[in-house]
Amino acid sequence: MNKLEEFIENNREEIDAANPSAEVWERLEAELKKKNAKKFVLAPMVKWSAAAAVLLMVGLGAYFIIKKDKVVEPPFVEVKNEAPVLDPPEIPQFAQMIALKQEELKTLAKDQPELYQKFTSDITQLDSSYKALKNQLSITPNREVLVEAMIQNLELQLNVLNQQLNIIHQIKQSKNYSHEKIDQRI
Numbered sequence: 001m002n003k004l005e006e007f008i009e010n011n012r013e014e015i016d017a018a019n020p021s022a023e024v025w026e027r028l029e030a031e032l033k034k035k036n037a038k039k040f041v042l043a044p045m046v047k048w049s050a051a052a053a054v055l056l057m058v059g060l061g062a063y064f065i066i067k068k069d070k071v072v073e074p075p076f077v078e079v080k081n082e083a084p085v086l087d088p089p090e091i092p093q094f095a096q097m098i099a100l101k102q103e104e105l106k107t108l109a110k111d112q113p114e115l116y117q118k119f120t121s122d123i124t125q126l127d128s129s130y131k132a133l134k135n136q137l138s139i140t141p142n143r144e145v146l147v148e149a150m151i152q153n154l155e156l157q158l159n160v161l162n163q164q165l166n167i168i169h170q171i172k173q174s175k176n177y178s179h180e181k182i183d184q185r186i
Contacts, residue, residue, distance in 0.1 A: 094154035
């Protein structure tokens with residue numbers, strides 16, 4: 001044990017019984033008031049900062065709402081088409097091949113009217129897409145991309161018609177094959 005601890009143990013009753021003087025209490029009270037005073041100084045500063053932030057946000061919100069309502073129209077640019085809009089040379093060729101395939105499909109589809117109905121609805125959808133592209137051709141500034149899309153649509157129509165004709169030919173062949181087997185049995 002060191003001397004301080006020894007002194008405290010020997011004089012424990014006197015130390016515990018002793019009350020701090022009035023002067024000590026006054027100093028403690030003064031320091032507590034200073035700390036409380038500092039807290040109250042910061043509180044109004046925080047309140048004013050929060051109020052300023054809210055006003056700033058409201059002001060910015062109003063500004064953007066007003067700005068959003070003002071519609072800025074792009075400047076009018078007149079597009080003059082010097083030449084009439086003509087189809088590229090590939091398009092009439094595709095159209096002719098498609099028409100021939102459709103006629104062939106009509107003649108072969110008499111045996112399968114439900115299948116023919118389904119096939120025509122597929123081609124009708126593709127054809128309506130083609131017509132929508134063609135309607136946009138006269139107003140679109142990027143003609144090359146639109147013409148390419150039209151050609152791809154016609155190629156797709158032609159491929160679908162070829163597949164449909166192949167399906168009908170396969171059905172007819174399977175029917176002929178089954179009839180031949182029946183005839184052979186008899």
